[in-house]
Amino acid sequence: MTQELKFAIHLAKKAGDLLVEGFNSCFLKNPQIYKRDEITNMDLESEKFIIRLIKKKYPDHKIISEECGKVEGKSDFVWIIDPLDGTKYYSAGIKLCNVLVSLWKANTPLVGVVYMPFTGDIYWAEKGGGAFFNYKKITVSKVSSFKESVVYIDSTRSNQLNKKEVSLAGKRLGLILGNSYRLRGISLGPIPLCYIAQGMAEAFFDLAGKERIWDLAAGFVIAKEAGAKITSLDGKFHGQDISNVVITNGKIHTEFLKLLNSA
Numbered sequence: 001m002t003q004e005l006k007f008a009i010h011l012a013k014k015a016g017d018l019l020v021e022g023f024n025s026c027f028l029k030n031p032q033i034y035k036r037d038e039i040t041n042m043d044l045e046s047e048k049f050i051i052r053l054i055k056k057k058y059p060d061h062k063i064i065s066e067e068c069g070k071v072e073g074k075s076d077f078v079w080i081i082d083p084l085d086g087t088k089y090y091s092a093g094i095k096l097c098n099v100l101v102s103l104w105k106a107n108t109p110l111v112g113v114v115y116m117p118f119t120g121d122i123y124w125a126e127k128g129g130g131a132f133f134n135y136k137k138i139t140v141s142k143v144s145s146f147k148e149s150v151v152y153i154d155s156t157r158s159n160q161l162n163k164k165e166v167s168l169a170g171k172r173l174g175l176i177l178g179n180s181y182r183l184r185g186i187s188l189g190p191i192p193l194c195y196i197a198q199g200m201a202e203a204f205f206d207l208a209g210k211e212r213i214w215d216l217a218a219g220f221v222i223a224k225e226a227g228a229k230i231t232s233l234d235g236k237f238h239g240q241d242i243s244n245v246v247i248t249n250g251k252i253h254t255e256f257l258k259l260l261n262s263a
Helices: 001-022 039-056 087-091 163-181 191-197 213-225 252-259
Strands: 062-065 069-071 078-083 097-105 108-118 121-124 132-134 137-139 150-154 182-185 203-206 229-231 245-247
Touching: 001 039, 001 078, 001 097, 001 108, 001 121, 039 062, 039 078, 062 137, 062 213, 078 087, 078 203, 078 213, 087 203, 097 213, 121 191, 132 191, 132 213, 132 229, 163 252, 191 203, 191 213, 191 245, 203 252, 213 229, 229 252, 245 252
Parallel strands: 062 078, 150 182, 150 203
Antiparallel strands: 062 069, 078 097, 097 108, 108 121, 121 132, 132 137, 203 245, 229 245
């Protein structure tokens, strides 16, 4: 492991310890928007902890975090973090959440860590070093037909779509439903990407095109290092500005893009 990966794992695990310790003392900081974009005291505590350690070790690095936005720095390196992925579950007393830590250089993802503090499970990867789940190397599946593929869908912030966008999303959803082996939905950031990396699914599509970079940044590294392909609908990877994310095991990517763009 590089020192950056070791540091990212350390950050994720220590922040995860904070979330476990604070589980029973969690409260919403903005209850008026509960079940939309809520923030808890533990989101902020975890974020404060992670940012403090990053700025101490890498004072010139930039940071992008869900709660505070951007922390400027002189370096091209940027840490993209979500200190509590799964706030809705966590604030409702459900022990289902992640800590997400990734390091990029400009638009190139270098390190990604997804840590689940209540189970102790962890995914990690670094550029050129492969992807791992609980210290075992993982790789994408060998499925080469979309009709045999398990597909994950996310529709985060679909209420922000206009009528034309809703209609297009509906058409694409119907095409996926009618042409894949199985369609699944999960609302925990990079977990579908980790499942693709692990060979448990073949594809992911951001149906609404509204996913935020901190939700997927760590998963991008893990999926890519396991052999996945990541693009937008145009077949290109646009770094931190990517939208309408399409991720596959690589073997069905062209077929999936063709299907989506036929809507």
